[in-house]
Amino acid sequence: xxxxxxxGTGLIGRNLIRHLKPNHQISVLTRAPSKAFQILGHDIxxxxxxxxxxxxxxxxxxxxxxxxxxxxRWSNKQKQRICNSRWEITQELVDRVxxxxxxxxxFISGSAIGxxxxxxxxxxxxxxxxxxxxxxxxxxxxxxxxxARQIESQTRVCIIRTGLVLARRGGAITKMRxxxxxxxxxxxxxxxxxxxxxxxxxxxxxxxxxIFNDTCRDIYNLTAPAPVTNKEFSQTLAQKLQRPCLFSxxxxxxxxxxxxxxxxxxxxxxxxxSRLIEAGYHFRFTDIESAMQQxxxxxxxx
Numbered sequence: 001x002x003x004x005x006x007x008g009t010g011l012i013g014r015n016l017i018r019h020l021k022p023n024h025q026i027s028v029l030t031r032a033p034s035k036a037f038q039i040l041g042h043d044i045x046x047x048x049x050x051x052x053x054x055x056x057x058x059x060x061x062x063x064x065x066x067x068x069x070x071x072x073r074w075s076n077k078q079k080q081r082i083c084n085s086r087w088e089i090t091q092e093l094v095d096r097v098x099x100x101x102x103x104x105x106x107f108i109s110g111s112a113i114g115x116x117x118x119x120x121x122x123x124x125x126x127x128x129x130x131x132x133x134x135x136x137x138x139x140x141x142x143x144x145x146x147x148a149r150q151i152e153s154q155t156r157v158c159i160i161r162t163g164l165v166l167a168r169r170g171g172a173i174t175k176m177r178x179x180x181x182x183x184x185x186x187x188x189x190x191x192x193x194x195x196x197x198x199x200x201x202x203x204x205x206x207x208x209x210x211i212f213n214d215t216c217r218d219i220y221n222l223t224a225p226a227p228v229t230n231k232e233f234s235q236t237l238a239q240k241l242q243r244p245c246l247f248s249x250x251x252x253x254x255x256x257x258x259x260x261x262x263x264x265x266x267x268x269x270x271x272x273x274s275r276l277i278e279a280g281y282h283f284r285f286t287d288i289e290s291a292m293q294q295x296x297x298x299x300x301x302x
Contacts (some may be wrong), residue, residue, distance in 0.1 A: 006089055011160070011170040012203055012266065016062070017044070019204045027058070031063070032068050034148070047129045050092055056100045060211055062190070063109040063148070065089045070192030074136065074261045083140055085101050085299055086110075090147045097151050109148035113163045113196055113223060115141035118267030120204060121194050121229065126274035127161075127219045135263060145219075156217050158210045163223035163271055166293045167200035173237070180237055186247040188254055191231030193268035196223040199285040199294065220276050227270040228288050236288050240296045 001023045007013045016039050017026055020179045026044045047053055065102040067085035074076050081220035090109060092202035097103060116125050117133025132138055144160050165171045203222055210216045228236075238245035254262040273281075285291040 001025070001059040003027070003062065003151065004053075004058040005061040005062045005064065007066065008044075009036055010064060011165060011200065012166060012207075013064050014039055015167070015200050016064075016207055024060075024076070027053070035139070038261050049080075049116075050096055054139075056096050057102045059105050061093060061097070061104045061107045061180060062207065063090055063093055063107070066110065068262055069137070069140075071110070071116070072261075073259045079136065083143070086140065086144045087147055090144060094147060095151045096155060096291065097208075103155045105214075106158060107148065107151060107206060108158045108160060111145050112137065113143070113161050113221065113269060113271045114138065115161050115229075115272065118193075118263060120129070121192055121270060121286050122173050123270065125269050125271045126223050126275070127221055128278045129297045131257070136260070140177050144231050152217075156214065158216055160222045161219065161271075162203065162208065163196035163198050163227075165200055165203055166197055168297070171200065172197075173292075173295050176237065177241070180241050180243055183243050184247055185234060185238055185243065186229045186245050187234045188232070188249045189266045190249040191229060191234065191248065193230050194227045194270040195230055195233045195268055196221075196227040197233070197272035197288065197291070198222050198224050199291040201294075202283050202285055205284065206276060206281055209276075209279070211302070213279065216279055218275075219227045220279075221271050221273045222276070223273050224273045224283060224286055224288075224291065225277065226271070226287055230268065231253060233288060236292050240289075240292045278297060 003020060003024050004027045005013055008017055028036050028044055028046050034044045045276055045284045067082045114137025116129060117135040117138045119125060148157055148159055151289050166173055206222055235245050251266055254265050
């Protein structure tokens with residue numbers, strides 16, 4: 001099959017392409033083709049604009065592009081960059097699908113569990129939850145998903161609300177590991193806030209599952225079925241690295257350092273992948289200990 005990806009050089013994109021490349025023809029939309037070839041190999045096609053694709057004839061479109069939400073403080077300018085980097089490319093893809101005589105079999109578009117906003121630890125969240133906290137992350141995801149839904153009558157649309165992705169290279173653990181290896185890691189704030197995580201192998205396998213299951217459509221949470229508290233996550237990471245977990249970051253310090261973005265650290269949500277499980281997907285990593293161990297294992301190259 002011919003597959004087009006945006007966000008192909010990101011953590012999810014590059015692992016997904018590695019999985020799909022042996023059996024499919026891959027094209028990526030990227031601002032830096034040389035970087036894309038370096039990361040993904042030269043056996044892909046790379047385009048800097050949809051206008052450069054002469055024949056918009058793809059069986060699958062996977063839309064993962066977006067400015068990282070936690071890389072910089074949320075100034076008004078950064079907030080707009082976060083929004084535009086998701087909304088604009090999604091709208092461009094939707095417009096091209098609408099204009100094309102050949103419709104993809106499926107359009108998989110990214111979103112995040114930030115759609116739900118923050119909730120108390122005891123609140124169980126799945127795709128059917130209607131009590132949404134309208135925080136910034138919700139507004140980002142709400143419009144992102146709304147744009148993707150414009151072509152639901154033309155092709156099968158799957159929207160993936162992804163949680164915290166765990167991998168050995170890239171993602172949350174890579175950012176957290178240096179502090180923990182120095183023995184400085186620990187919970188943030190109360191440590192009671194929930195963290196809904198997923199291993200990169202399950203992200204890739206779940207997207208593959210959605211591609212090839214024609215009955216799958218609409219919203220899917222990409223999170224492991226066992227969310228944990230921030231305290232449990234911190235203790236597990238420290239244990240796997242064989243380091244102490246003695247320190248914690250007070251809430252006021254997180255707010256001082258990260259401003260409004262501190263909501264990502266101090267608040268959370270216990271998200272469950274109900275629809276994915278109902279569809280028949282079986283998770284490889286269902287508990288934080290095995291997932292963390294696989295990420296820490298030096299023999300693993302994910």
